Amino acid sequence: MGGAFTVAVDWGTSSLRVWLLDSAGAVLSESRSAEGADGLAAGGFEACLTRHIERLGRAARGARIVMCGMVGARNGWREAPYMPIPARLDELPRHAMRVAGAGVDALILPGLVRNHADAPDVMRGEETQLLGFSAVPGFSGLVCLPGTHCKWVRVRDGGVDDFSSAMTGEIFRLLAQHSVLRHVVDPQARIAADDPAFLRAAAAGLARPEALLHTLFSVRAAALVSGLSAGAAAARLSGLLIGTDIGAALREVAPGTAVSLIASGPFVALYEQVFGLAGVRPRVFDADEMVRAGLFRAARLWDEMELCA
Incomplete structure (x- = not known):
């Protein structure tokens, strides 16, 4: 040095x-x-x-x-x-x-x-x-x-x-703490990138980012109808938001466009996993x-x- x-x-x-x-x-x-x-x-x-x-x-x-x-x-x-x-x-x-x-x-x-x-x-x-x-x-x-x-x-x-800019993280916090979803979502839950609830929701967000306002309500419905746990509801909410975020962004660029991810902490695994679902392998930088x-x-x-x- x-x-x-x-x-x-x-x-x-x-x-x-x-x-x-x-x-x-x-x-x-x-x-x-x-x-x-x-x-x-x-x-x-x-x-x-x-x-x-x-x-x-x-x-x-x-x-x-x-x-x-x-x-x-x-x-x-x-x-x-x-x-x-x-x-x-x-x-x-x-x-x-x-x-x-x-x-x-x-x-x-x-x-x-x-x-x-x-x-x-x-x-x-x-x-x-x-x-x-x-x-x-x-x-x-x-x-x-x-x-x-x-x-x-x-x-x-x-x-x-x-x-x-996409208000992805802030929307998660607002919905988890201050909306009707606060009754079914654990805002402190640790979300694993391989959680099935996260992966299914991310795939739905990628496929139809324009449907976010409907799919968000499905988090509450799933808790009421299917007994979705508070932790799984958090994973579902996160997956919907990140999948929608990535799906909407990729629609704006040509197929095959090079993608890099600058992130740290849990964002790295979550975003890298959803990019993978979209068929994209970003270069990752801390x-x-x-x-x-x-x-x-x-x-x-x-x-x-x-x-x-």
């Missing part, structure tokens, strides 16, 4: 992850907490970040800082305006917001915006994962980034041509590794920008 090069910060709505990276992008130390951007007052970001940088050790003091995520939202530390698509990912640092203060010299990377009057869309945080992913040479195709809001991104030669790679690459590009200034 080399010496300290940059402090990389992924500051989401409900969590904060800070890494000290060396000159090759390897992790020297890290600090994590639940101090997400939503829970901080406007003046609390710098003090919070300073505490975490102190935890990284003496080598982190004075290092340049690159940040992504909701820290750059309107209610974050400093708003980093969205960059419109189509866009080259290596241009993200040029559109970043610089924050300078006592002991802080940081870039907040911008999100991306789809300025279509009929279907506007935004992302903030995923663009940095895509910047890390763009180091994969020559990829052109569809990238899936599951989560609370699943992003479907059309990537070509290091740039984003188009993208769309989401944590991609965001670190993207922040590291942004720091390198920042250096190059200043050398050329």
Whole structure:
């Protein structure tokens, strides 16, 4: 490992992850907490970040800082305006917001915006994962980034041509906790990718994504009519939503389009399984590794920008 090069910060709505990276992008130390951007007052970001940088050790003091995520939202530390698509990912640092203060010299990377009057869309945080992913040479195709809001991104030669968002994870949580389905679904159930209830529902979602509003009610009906357990009902609900999500997305691209999956945790197995049902074998990339790679690459590009200034 080399010496300290940059402090990389992924500051989401409900969590904060800070890494000290060396000159090759390897992790020297890290600090994590639940101090997400939503829970901080406007003046609390710098003090919070300073505490975490102190935890990284003496080598982190004075290092340049690159940040992504909701820290750059309107209610974050400093708003980093969205960059419109189509866009080259290596241009993200040029559109970043610089924050300078006592002991802080940081870039907040911008999100991306789809300025279509009929279907506007935004992302903030995923663009940095895509910047890390763009180091994969020559990829052109569809990238899936599951989560609370699943992003479907059309990537070509290091740039984003188009993208769309699906509220897959949030809809699961809302239906499981706040709809009539709360009486039959266990929202805390651990769903296995090979669960028969999950697989059958995913196949139904893939086959007829347009039927989602009807198939969702079948979760309640199955509990009433067939005695479906709360855990199996959760698996059925998840399968319907993920199958519908993937089925609708694949209809928008040509058969044989290359697909990559950037994910971590349980999303990897669930989405990879449903892609398999659809006859697609995506290349899988770890989401944590991609965001670190993207922040590291942004720091390198920042250096190059200043050398050329």
